[in-house]
Amino acid sequence: MSKLSVHIETFGCQMNVSDSEQVATKLREHGFELADADASADVILLNTCSIREKAEQKVFRRVNEIKRGRAGRQPLVGVLGCVAQLEGESIFNSSPSVQLVAGTGAADRIPSLLDRVRGGESRVIDLGGREEGADFEISPAVRHSKHVAFVPIIEGCNKFCTYCIVPYSRGRERSRTAFEIVEDVEKLRADGFKEVQLIGQNVNSYRPRVEKGLEGFSGATPFSRLLRAVASTGMTRVKFTTSFPRDFHADIVKAIEEYENLCNWVHLPVQSGNNRILRAMRRGHKVEEYLERVAAVKNSRREISLTSDIIVGFPGETDEEFEDTLRLAEKCEFHGLYIFKYSERRGTPAARLKDDVTKDEKTRRFLSLENLQMAIQSKVYKDYVGRMVEVLAEGFSARSDSDLKGHTTCNKVVNFAASPEFIGKVVRVRVTEAKAHSLFGQLL
Ligand code: 5AD
Ligand code: SF4
Numbered sequence: 001m002s003k004l005s006v007h008i009e010t011f012g013c014q015m016n017v018s019d020s021e022q023v024a025t026k027l028r029e030h031g032f033e034l035a036d037a038d039a040s041a042d043v044i045l046l047n048t049c050s051i052r053e054k055a056e057q058k059v060f061r062r063v064n065e066i067k068r069g070r071a072g073r074q075p076l077v078g079v080l081g082c083v084a085q086l087e088g089e090s091i092f093n094s095s096p097s098v099q100l101v102a103g104t105g106a107a108d109r110i111p112s113l114l115d116r117v118r119g120g121e122s123r124v125i126d127l128g129g130r131e132e133g134a135d136f137e138i139s140p141a142v143r144h145s146k147h148v149a150f151v152p153i154i155e156g157c158n159k160f161c162t163y164c165i166v167p168y169s170r171g172r173e174r175s176r177t178a179f180e181i182v183e184d185v186e187k188l189r190a191d192g193f194k195e196v197q198l199i200g201q202n203v204n205s206y207r208p209r210v211e212k213g214l215e216g217f218s219g220a221t222p223f224s225r226l227l228r229a230v231a232s233t234g235m236t237r238v239k240f241t242t243s244f245p246r247d248f249h250a251d252i253v254k255a256i257e258e259y260e261n262l263c264n265w266v267h268l269p270v271q272s273g274n275n276r277i278l279r280a281m282r283r284g285h286k287v288e289e290y291l292e293r294v295a296a297v298k299n300s301r302r303e304i305s306l307t308s309d310i311i312v313g314f315p316g317e318t319d320e321e322f323e324d325t326l327r328l329a330e331k332c333e334f335h336g337l338y339i340f341k342y343s344e345r346r347g348t349p350a351a352r353l354k355d356d357v358t359k360d361e362k363t364r365r366f367l368s369l370e371n372l373q374m375a376i377q378s379k380v381y382k383d384y385v386g387r388m389v390e391v392l393a394e395g396f397s398a399r400s401d402s403d404l405k406g407h408t409t410c411n412k413v414v415n416f417a418a419s420p421e422f423i424g425k426v427v428r429v430r431v432t433e434a435k436a437h438s439l440f441g442q443l444l
Helices: 014-029 053-069 081-087 090-094 107-118 178-190 222-231 250-258 275-280 287-298 319-332 359-382
Strands: 005-010 043-048 076-080 098-102 124-126 148-152 195-199 237-241 265-267 305-312 336-341 388-396 403-408 413-417 426-434 438-443
Touching: 005 014, 014 043, 014 081, 014 107, 014 148, 014 195, 043 053, 043 081, 053 076, 076 081, 076 107, 081 090, 081 098, 090 098, 098 107, 107 124, 148 178, 178 195, 178 222, 195 222, 222 237, 222 250, 250 287, 287 305, 287 319, 305 319, 305 359, 319 359, 336 359, 359 426, 388 413, 388 438, 413 426
Parallel strands: 005 043, 043 076, 076 098, 098 124, 148 195, 195 237, 265 305, 305 336, 413 438
Antiparallel strands: 388 403, 388 426, 403 413, 426 438
16 A cells, blocks of 8 residues: 555643654554645544533544545544543544544554545554553654654543543553653653653552662652653753652652753642632642642742632632632742633533533633733733843754744743854843743853
8 A cells, every 4th residue: 555644643741742742653653654734635633622611522523623624535534642542432423524533542453444434444443551571752844843842651530520521531640650750761861852851640649559760869759750750861951840749749840840851840730729629620739738838839939839720610619719819820920821711521520510600700700810810920921131141952943044033941921132053052041021921031
């Protein structure tokens, strides 16, 4: 058979980006060609996200768009990832042009599934788990960046927060061995990558079945031992996301203090600033305990930047309860905050609650929290003006080809004028201007 070209579109979180990279690696190994654009590709794979309703709707809109956009021969369309895992067979009925549905554990098998479709089978479906011992190998050629790499350390989630679909779309927690992770990081370092981001829905609960690779590293939890093991590879920068308050041990902060290459950024979603709502969300901690974690981060002798996620308009959330969230945001002075309107997810415990917060009220709360955060952030960002920051130059800035763009160790976006020869290097930049979500500076 001739070589087929495949275009992959990725929605959602870093885990999906990483899964797409695995799919791309396998496809190349099996003789498929990867296409940057959808226009002429023989196969279009949508790697989907189901975290909120809007994300899910995007998939079906996109499938229709693809179908309408082609005058001639239709491409083979496959739906992968979280929506595929949750909706399964029903996708074939709602979008009859889809020929392949493959869930979150099928990355390895995509080439053979595509071969089955090409062989004439219609409606090929695979919702099975990742094979025992399946490798996570990713070719450097298909990584989303030549300088920053995502390294999954744990998949799935056991927390079952009542609003969240992740435990259903990605199943129970499974940790990779530290040996494999460290090996990945060493390879990435040899390939010239400057930053790794250890990723997982809840990285703090990292718990491999065997100790292989953690021997000789101290730490209060397997995760903080893993951080020390990964930092010891000498990789220029190590970041990790996402943390979970109940599992966020103070020893993580200690590890960051011990190793300069562990970056000074912690993403610690809080979701609400009210104890009744936190209980209804089944987060397993109170506001007071969250603030203790925040204090551990903020009292560090390294200046660690803290970011968070908050959901507004959870079913039953009153005005007063929302105001507690405003007060918490004020106290925490997050360096960045992702705000979401509660979105009902079928099959989650919260979907059984009566959602009595109107759409308009959700919007009002969203804007009110956003306003507050913008004021806090403006202060935080202005504080950087005049300071020197280290930036990994990752590529050209979105606005101008004479500017480069990168991230600080505290994960802030910085744009600065410099020639392309600096791309891939860590440079020193003097901050001259603060924007709402980025800094501007001069190369030193
Ligand atoms: N509705 C709104 N936001 C949600 N998130 C997760 N589930 C939902 C939902 N049902 C948000 C949480 C989480 C982030 C990744 O997405 O804030 O931390
Ligand atoms: Fe969802 Fe809670 Fe798990 Fe995060 S910790 S993925 S919010 S269930």
